[in-house]
Amino acid sequence: MAARKSTWEKITWTWQPASEREAGDSIVRNFLLHWFPAKVARESLSWGYSFWLGTVSAVLFLILTITGGVLMFLYVPSVERAYLSVKDLEFTVSFGWFLRGLHRIGAHLMVAFVFVHMVRVFLTGAYKNGTATQQNRPLNWVIGVVLLLATLLLSFTGYLLPWDQLAYWAITVGTNIASAAPVVGEAMRFILLGGNTIEQGTLIRFYVLHCFFLPLLVLALFSYHMWRVRKDGGLACVDKQALDQKREKVVPSKSKTYSLLGIASGASVHVETSLVDEVQHTVPSSPTLTRRLALVTMVTLALSSVLTLLFHAPLEAAANPAVTPNPAKAPWYFLWLQELVTITTFTVGGYTINGALIGGIIIPGLLVAAAIAWPYFDKSSVRSVGVWFAPERRKQNLIFLLVVAGILLFTIIGTYLRGPYWNWYWPWQSWPVMPRKF
Amino acid sequence: MKSKQSWLNARISNLRAKTETEQQRLERLKQEVLGEGEAASRPTRRSFLTRLGFGATLLALAGQAYAFLRSLKPNVLYEAPQRFKVGTPDQFGEGGKFLEDKRLFVFRQGKTFYAISASCTHLGCTVKMEKLNQPKKVKTRQREFEEQYEFHCPCHGSKYYGDGTNYAGPAPRPLDYFKLELAAEDGQLIVDMEQKVGQDFRLTV
Numbered sequence: 044m045a046a047r048k049s050t051w052e053k054i055t056w057t058w059q060p061a062s063e064r065e066a067g068d069s070i071v072r073n074f075l076l077h078w079f080p081a082k083v084a085r086e087s088l089s090w091g092y093s094f095w096l097g098t099v100s101a102v103l104f105l106i107l108t109i110t111g112g113v114l115m116f117l118y119v120p121s122v123e124r125a126y127l128s129v130k131d132l133e134f135t136v137s138f139g140w141f142l143r144g145l146h147r148i149g150a151h152l153m154v155a156f157v158f159v160h161m162v163r164v165f166l167t168g169a170y171k172n173g174t175a176t177q178q179n180r181p182l183n184w185v186i187g188v189v190l191l192l193a194t195l196l197l198s199f200t201g202y203l204l205p206w207d208q209l210a211y212w213a214i215t216v217g218t219n220i221a222s223a224a225p226v227v228g229e230a231m232r233f234i235l236l237g238g239n240t241i242e243q244g245t246l247i248r249f250y251v252l253h254c255f256f257l258p259l260l261v262l263a264l265f266s267y268h269m270w271r272v273r274k275d276g277g278l279a280c281v282d283k284q285a286l287d288q289k290r291e292k293v294v295p296s297k298s299k300t301y302s303l304l305g306i307a308s309g310a311s312v313h314v315e316t317s318l319v320d321e322v323q324h325t326v327p328s329s330p331t332l333t334r335r336l337a338l339v340t341m342v343t344l345a346l347s348s349v350l351t352l353l354f355h356a357p358l359e360a361a362a363n364p365a366v367t368p369n370p371a372k373a374p375w376y377f378l379w380l381q382e383l384v385t386i387t388t389f390t391v392g393g394y395t396i397n398g399a400l401i402g403g404i405i406i407p408g409l410l411v412a413a414a415i416a417w418p419y420f421d422k423s424s425v426r427s428v429g430v431w432f433a434p435e436r437r438k439q440n441l442i443f444l445l446v447v448a449g450i451l452l453f454t455i456i457g458t459y460l461r462g463p464y465w466n467w468y469w470p471w472q473s474w475p476v477m478p479r480k481f
Numbered sequence: 482m483k484s485k486q487s488w489l490n491a492r493i494s495n496l497r498a499k500t501e502t503e504q505q506r507l508e509r510l511k512q513e514v515l516g517e518g519e520a521a522s523r524p525t526r527r528s529f530l531t532r533l534g535f536g537a538t539l540l541a542l543a544g545q546a547y548a549f550l551r552s553l554k555p556n557v558l559y560e561a562p563q564r565f566k567v568g569t570p571d572q573f574g575e576g577g578k579f580l581e582d583k584r585l586f587v588f589r590q591g592k593t594f595y596a597i598s599a600s601c602t603h604l605g606c607t608v609k610m611e612k613l614n615q616p617k618k619v620k621t622r623q624r625e626f627e628e629q630y631e632f633h634c635p636c637h638g639s640k641y642y643g644d645g646t647n648y649a650g651p652a653p654r655p656l657d658y659f660k661l662e663l664a665a666e667d668g669q670l671i672v673d674m675e676q677k678v679g680q681d682f683r684l685t686v
Contacts, residue, residue: 212606216636219604238558365581365599367606369635384604385637388651395653398637399604465638465650 066327082325087278096160102343103153110146120250125206144351173282181418183271200253211362223399279429285318378457566669593683598657606636621646
């Protein structure tokens with residue numbers, strides 16, 4: 044019966060489908076849902092498997108895009124006015140402090156959640172292909188690594204914009220690390236700064252990187268990342284489920300194919316319609332997946348808003364090239380790098396190698412290279428795909444966790460045990476009061 | 482009759498096309514479209530023009546890319562000069578004076594002057610001059626001297642003796658010394674931050 048629908052029902056029916064057919068239709072018709080399959084495995088919706096960390100990261104990126112867009116109306120990327128316009132945001136613009144705070148907390152959370160998402164994917168072996176055809180999870184892992192780097196770069200370029208002391212000294216240290224790179228280093232610093240000294244050219248370059256190029260990169264890669272998840276047959280835990288299902292000797296549902304391509308990509312004329320038994324293990328994406336997505340979005344927004352109220356965004360003194368704050372500390376997620384560049388200066392013979400090269404370029408470079416190459420050297424079996432702490436991957440997971448622990452340890456040292464002049468202080472020792480200026 | 486004949490011809494060529502293997506088809510297509518393959522090692526007019534077209538497109542794109550990238554490297558810098566006057570010698574008292582906007586220490590010892598950079602040789606933070614509570618005997622560069630002050634960097638903990646020699650932390654080399662001159666016209670001290678000099682450099686006035 045074709046019941047007459049009110050306008051409201053016409054707009055909302057795809058979100059509240061009345062039948063299986065409407066549910067499938069909603070995915071096809073709704074632009075926002077086109078990444079999703081019509082049906083999704085119940086297993087992949089579980090809270091305990093993925094913790095929805097990727098989704099949270101994506102929601103944070105959305106929050107950052109929206110707050111960032113508003114901030115662009117209010118911020119002036121000029122050396123004379125940048126600091127004052129951020130001060131205005133803090134003290135004169137209505138709710139400016141909240142906008143800036145939410146943008147900042149969102150950035151911190153995004154770095155944390157993207158990183159933890161990566162840890163989750165590694166520990167569940169989800170960067171490996173399962174048994175389905177046309178999968179390329181290693182490539183999606185590589186895209187993920189680039190997205191993590193882009194997130195870090197977005198943060199770095201972002202905290203330079205207020206042009207306060209943190210900004211100025213971060214840019215000094217950051218671009219000096221870049222210049223420590225062999226051969227291209229000096230030229231790279233010159234291009235980044237737009238000259239030899241940190242001035243207007245530098246600010247506008249980082250501003251454009253922060254507001255245009257890096258978000259564009261993240262948006263493009265994120266879209267591809269999501270599309271690949273769909274092409275790879277969903278989360279890796281579904282591959283695990285499919286394997287278990289085969290063990291149970293459940294007859295997979297089959298459909299006939301008449302196309303040459305269908306025969307070529309499948310094993311026989313009969314091609315399985317999906318990885319898992321649809322009737323038993325799947326539910327319509329709309330409304331099951333969409334409802335959870337809405338919930339995760341709301342919780343993420345609520346969490347970041349509450350954190351914004353609790354932790355006020357700091358603003359240091361205006362940039363002053365003459366005086367470096369003491370101690371001069373990077374934001375928490377770069378403190379492990381600060382510790383690395385501090386402790387990695389070596390003298391070989393009469394020649395001293397700057398810590399910037401070893402701790403700032405070689406070690407992080409090797410870590411990124413290892414992360415990118417790892418899926419291609421991983422020889423563990425398909426049984427360990429989508430399984431938390433698979434026994435077969437114990438050694439790999441241990442190595443990965445040791446690197447993560449090292450990063451965390453350095454971060455903790457940088458946060459709590461380093462005082463003025465980057466000297467070591469135990470928590471029970473108090474820092475000496477330093478003269479602010481010579 | 483005529484139409485039946487042409488229909489048959491079409492049918493035959495269709496069947497012939499079907500019996501071609503993928504490899505043969507690819508080869509035929511290559512020959513037809515690009516003029517590539519074993520049979521057509523001699524470029525045809527079509528293949529030549531195709532290559533010319535693709536080549537020109539690539540060249541145009543490369544030119545655009547070069548223009549975009551080249552524009553990012555500034556040709557004119559509106560930066561403060563690296564060689565500047567800092568005042569007449571009698572404006573400097575005994576000991577060190579920190580010139581904030583230049584990130585520079587200028588020292589006077591009696592009639593001699595020297596200038597040390599305040600930029601840490603590790604990653605460029607501004608070092609602080611720490612006056613020592615009591616003078617410390619130090620041996621660097623095969624000589625001993627009594628130092629009244631040291632330079633400490635707040636970013637990564639590099640430490641330098643009073644003469645700029647690094648002795649702790651990640652700094653790879655001593656603080657830079659810059660050349661000092663006297664201006665002929667008004668007798669002011671000139672610092673040239675583009676000319677680095679040795680740690681023994683002294684300007685006697």
